[in-house]
Every structure is written in C-alpha cells, then in structure tokens.
Amino acid sequence: MHSSKSTPDRADRMMRELDWNLLRSFVVLAQSRSVTEAAHKLRLTQPSLSTALKKLEDRVGRRLIDRKPGYFELTKAGEVLYREAVDIQGSILRLSTLMREMTDEVTGHVRIALASHVVCPLFDQVLAEFHAEHPGATLSIDVLSSSEAVSSVSGRFSSFAVCLVHTRNPKLEYLRLYREFFGLFCGPPHPLFQQTGLTRADLEGHSAVSFETDRLQDALKPVALMRAEANMGELVVGTSSHLEEVRRMIIAGLGIGPLPLHVAQRDVADGMMWQVPPYEAPPAIDVHVVWNPKATLNRAEQSLLTRLQNQIDSTPMADRTYR
Template sequence: MRPDTRSAHRVLRDLDWNLLHTFVVLAQSRSITDGARKLRLQQPSVSSALKRLEDQIGRRLIDRAPGRFDLTEAGELLYAEALDIQGAVLRLATVLRETTDEVRGHVRMTVASHVVCPLLDSALAEFHAAHPSATCQIDVMTSSDAIAAVEARAASFAICLVRAKNPKLEYRRLYREFFGLFCGPPHPLFGRRDLTRADLKGLASVSFQTDRLQDVLKPVALMRAASDLEDHIVGTSSHLEEVRRMIIAGLGVGPLPLHVAARDVAAGEIWQVPPYDDLPAIDVHLVWNPRSKLNRAEQIMLEDLKTRIETTPIERRTYR
C-alpha cells in the first residue's frame, strides 16, 4: 500500500466526525469564542477539538492570532469538503425514506426577516392544500446565514438578499421591493407633509446591519447618505421587526420596504419622509443547492416556486 493511501486510510479510520461539525461552525465564525457560543460549548472545549482535528489531519487549519482568525489553504479545502459531508449526513433520512404515494416530506426554508411576498404565500397555501401530510419549517435569519444553510445542505432553499453569487448555488429573482425612509410618532418629523430632504440633515437614524456601502443594502445606504442623515446609526438589527420597533419608538429615521410599511402607514404607526421618488430597488432571490438530494416534498415545493417565477412577469413580482 502506497504511503499516501495508508495516510488516507488512517484519516478515514481515526477521524471523529463530530470534530468536522465543530470545524464547520468555526469556519463560519469570527473567533473561537464566537464559535463556542454558536455550539453552546465552553471555549477551551472548542479549542481542544480544533487542536485534535488539526493533529488528525496533520495540517494547521485556522490562523489564530490577536485580530486574526482566518482559514489556511488547508482549512479552506477541508471546509469545502466538510460542508459536503455534513450535508450528506443531514440528508440521510431522505435517502432512507420509504417511497409512498402520499407526500410526507419535510421542507425547511431559511428566509430573511423582511420577506413579504404574495407569490410565496400562495405557493405555501396551495402546497399545503395538495399535500397536507408534508411539513414545513421556516427559519428567519440573516441573508448570509440563510445562504450558508443552503450551501451546507441543511435547508431546502433560501429566500433572501444576495450580495455575491456562489457558483455552487442556483439563483432566481423572486421579487423586487423598494425601500423608503420612515419615522415614528415621537419623532419631530412625524405627520409633516411639507418635508424636503433638507429636513433630514443631521438627524439620527436606525437601520439594518447590512445597510452598508459594502453590503447587500448598499442602495439603501446611499439613500441615507444622500439625505444627509447623521453618519452614526443609533440602532441596528438584522430583523425587520426590530428596525420597525426602533422607528416607531422614535430612535431615528429608518428604512423599510414600502409594501411592508404600507399597513403601518395606514394605521398611523409610522410616517414616510423624503425622498419620495427614485427610491432604491432591492431584489429578493430564491436560492437552492443543486447538489442537495431533496425529498419529494422539497422537490415539489422548489419546482413550484421556480415555475411561478418563470411564468409570472417581473412587473407582477414588483412591490411598490
């Protein structure tokens, strides 16, 4: 047996699969402490697990130093393979399921918190009516985490914002929404109809964590900048409901999708402020992993959404 073959057999025999899961979480974290929090373990236990994995692999996987926590070249390669292994383990139930005429599978969607889409709602309603024994799970998370779950094959598909497309995944634009700026009842601009952009100069603002020039809500960041709002954002969240809460509480002016905010505006909970024209458009995508082995329920739901997208003109999937 050749030396490299013996080494491969040794890794296969000795590798602890739990260590791979720990490594995947660490690779998606900012530090050992952050990874330990996600794993709900003590930091020394996580550090020890990483050391054992590096010893078994025979390579340093993460460069760890003050202010630096980066995957090495070997770590990048192992992370890509570990995602595939983790996805395969998670899909074992799919491979082993019994085939029946009745669709009984479980569909797990990961969605960004601000997803309000009539096309998706009708798809869910018709799917449940046609397959009442199938189950659905909808997990709300940041767009980056939603995509990571799809890449790891831990989720059937995601509905979220997309910053840069991963060549391993497939994307379809589900709908387009437009963002405006709003304030709440305690705010001095609330209820005023004579406002111009000049009235916003220097005011405090709240926003989403991805409202930055280098992130997915760059157009919203540019809108804030053009309105001369104060550079310092006094409140942020990755969840729309919490951004809405801070706006209503009067912490500052903040962005919301127009079609999501419409009901609150009608109820007198929030008030739109300038600009009123040329508002930033944001696309929300359906994202899935073509390498995932989907159960029948997932296949039916995903194909139905893809068909609805292909047969519905974008004008009808644009919410103003």
C-alpha cells in the same frame, strides 16, 4: 517512486482515520471566536477541544487555526477544510430524511430559510397550494439574515432560501422572486412626523435605524446610498436583521429608517408612520429564491421548490414588482 505513492497513501490513510466527530468539532470552532466559546457550544472542556483540534491537524497534515492572544483565525487550509466539512455535515443531517423517504414517499419536511422582510403574495399563494396538495408534508421557516440564509442552503441545512443576494456563490442557483422599493420613514415621536413639504435637506443631522445589511458593501447598498445622500450615513443608532424590529425602532422614534414601500403602506395609512424624502426614484431591491443543486431533496421539498419556480416563470415581472 516513493513520492509518487505518497499522495494516494496519505489520502487512503485520511479516509480510514478521519473521524466525523473531529470534523464536527472543527465546524463549531470555525464558527466561533475562540476555543473557549466553541468548547461551551460543544459542552466540552477547553483542553479536550484543543486536543481534538491537534488530532485533526495531525490527520490532515496542515495547521488549521492560527491562535494567539487576541487573535483567532482560520488558515487557508482551515478555510478549505471548513467549506468541505460544512458540506459533509449537511449530507449527514439529511440522512434521516432520506431514510424516512424510503418508507414514506408521500410526506416529508421542508425547511425554508427566509429573510424577515419577505412580504410576497406570490410566495404565500404557492405555500397555500402546496399545503392543499400535500397536507401530510410539514414545513418550518427559519427567519435569518440574508447571509445566514444563503449559508444555510450552502450547508444543506435548508431546502431553499428566500432572501437578498449580494455576491453569488457559483455552487448555488438563483431565481429572482420579486422586486421591492424602499422608502424612508419616521414614527409619531419624531420631529418630522406628519411634516409636509419636506426635502432631502431636512433629513440632515437626524439619527437613523436600519437593517444590518444596510451598508455600502452589502445587499442593501442602494438603501445605504439613499441615507448617505441625505447626510445620514454615519448616524445609525439601531440595527436589526429583522424587519419587525426595524419597524419597532422607527415607530418608537429612535430614528428615520428604511422599509419596503408595500410593507409600510398599512402603517402609514394607520397613522403609525410617516414617509420622508426622497419620494422620487426609490431604490429597488431584488429578492431571490436560492437553492443548492447538489442537495438531495425529498419529495415534499422538490414539489414545493418546483411549484415556486414554475409560478415565478409563469408570472410576468410586472406582477412581481411591489411598489
């Protein structure tokens, strides 16, 4: 009889005693590499944060982080708690927005998480139409890596994301916005600049610059394969999650780098870049809109997301494919 009551009793005790500040501290801990780093982010002393972690572990009855010199990892229980705590944090952060919506249903703020290489006329058109219809709504765009953008949507920090997708989170919704094709380029200081008649073999031994997701296990796997086929796979001397910085390194001559063909077109025409092989069958990359169906959206967020979804649905894929 006693054991049958233990689980509900424990759940009731946790509901009464669990402190949000403990969960908030744990989220920062889980996103850090050490207690020292997390304490700095939270502006707490290391002993205070260690005490908070011990208190939280006592509340949930599980060890949450394995710590020893040179080792700092979440336990399985810690991973479960982190996922739930991020979800709770997102809901709390949105409370002020929901309260504002109760008194002002016309305006609202939209926060978009955007991968830096998103160059899409359809998306720009939707933003223009949205602003014309809702001039009182405000907008912020956070440029993040694609994985960070997805995490931001999962944690309900962002209204939606526009980014690359490697593995799909079953709790999120995905809709392909457009398809782009990548090529390899070099800048004026590079020895292959303005060289004609190049073949893939001419790239062998040259250094490369690229995106942080240009890896066989990540979203730009087709681009990584393209480099590998030219025997450039291990010679990456510079990386960034921002297209502008990859472009900067290419133009500066640090190495050969990948860019979407439609994005690099102007630089090639201006003599700032030169495309190198392969010229045929460039790798295709899909960019998606990602949103959290469980998030409570304000009117502005819902309006923009619905407008974007409708525009995608009514536009043939051929018109959303940029070469």
